[in-house]
Amino acid sequence: MLLRATFTPIFTAIPYKSKIPAASLSISNAFLNNPLSVRENSSLNANATNQNPLLPPTSAYVHLPFCRKRCHYCDFPIVALGSSLSQTEDDDPRIANYVQLLCREIEATKVASNNNPPLETVFFGGGTPSLVPPRLIWSILEALRSKFGVCPDVEMSIEMDPGTFDTRKTRELLDLGVNRVSLGVQAFQKELLMACGRAHGIDEVYEAIDIISSCGLKNWSMDLISSLPHQTPEMWQESLKRTVESKPTHVSVYDLQVYTRGVPPAF
Numbered sequence: 001m002l003l004r005a006t007f008t009p010i011f012t013a014i015p016y017k018s019k020i021p022a023a024s025l026s027i028s029n030a031f032l033n034n035p036l037s038v039r040e041n042s043s044l045n046a047n048a049t050n051q052n053p054l055l056p057p058t059s060a061y062v063h064l065p066f067c068r069k070r071c072h073y074c075d076f077p078i079v080a081l082g083s084s085l086s087q088t089e090d091d092d093p094r095i096a097n098y099v100q101l102l103c104r105e106i107e108a109t110k111v112a113s114n115n116n117p118p119l120e121t122v123f124f125g126g127g128t129p130s131l132v133p134p135r136l137i138w139s140i141l142e143a144l145r146s147k148f149g150v151c152p153d154v155e156m157s158i159e160m161d162p163g164t165f166d167t168r169k170t171r172e173l174l175d176l177g178v179n180r181v182s183l184g185v186q187a188f189q190k191e192l193l194m195a196c197g198r199a200h201g202i203d204e205v206y207e208a209i210d211i212i213s214s215c216g217l218k219n220w221s222m223d224l225i226s227s228l229p230h231q232t233p234e235m236w237q238e239s240l241k242r243t244v245e246s247k248p249t250h251v252s253v254y255d256l257q258v259y260t261r262g263v264p265p266a267f
């Protein structure tokens, strides 16, 4: 297991937008020394960004900014859809329209030459990409395939939130080529999840872990947040213990970052 503790993540402050962010795609080259942080990846910038125009792109970060609700700590560019959206509901027009724009954005992205190597990694981040129907994920992948090509052994990751997917949806995503899941758990205590304003409880966390394992997905990662208010050392220890017991292949620990709109953090 690879444990990555990001105690001082570098998140840039992007002002909260209440409307749907412009379709966001970030194309980059894996050889760059400075990969974008998750926060930077979720840029509001509508323009596709090739980090270094001299090098062909090898990675695509696709931002899918929809969540059921905004978590209290979150300052990402997202749209809260409300609890009316269930995982079985047909396409929400806000999601479908966004994906349509995103595909146009991909098609319009300038590439340096016609013989670029195919993409080696594709990352669907959010927001909560597991709220997006697999059919729409497929259309994004088709757009990426026809524009850039995708390696047969691509690493394709998707962020998923407990309570937003079932076995069927997970299988459909795996059939599309998704081979890595990043599960946003944050904490293993009911009271902390509630204090964070998470849209799920502990039962959904375990259900999500079971679904991932039962679908045979070996490569999955878990996100936790440390330094939450009222998080005792015992709670943190319990979260780490339960994380290890769940056997993810990777753990990302984010130390809580508190954003004050327009004012840089005082540390």
Ligand SMILES: C[S@@+](CC[C@H](N)C(=O)[O-])C[C@H]1O[C@@H](n2cnc3c(N)ncnc32)[C@H](O)[C@@H]1O
Pocket (backbone or CB within 6 Å): 038, 067, 071, 073, 074, 075, 076, 125, 126, 127, 128, 129, 159, 160, 161, 183, 184, 185, 186, 223, 224, 225, 254, 255, 256, 257, 258
């Ligand atoms: C793009 S977010 C994942 C969003 C996903 N829908 C979820 O909530 O699980 C990636 C991770 O960043 C971390 N994160 C987001 N905002 C944070 C903050 N203000 N402080 C610390 N970590 C944060 C969380 O652990 C989250 O899982």
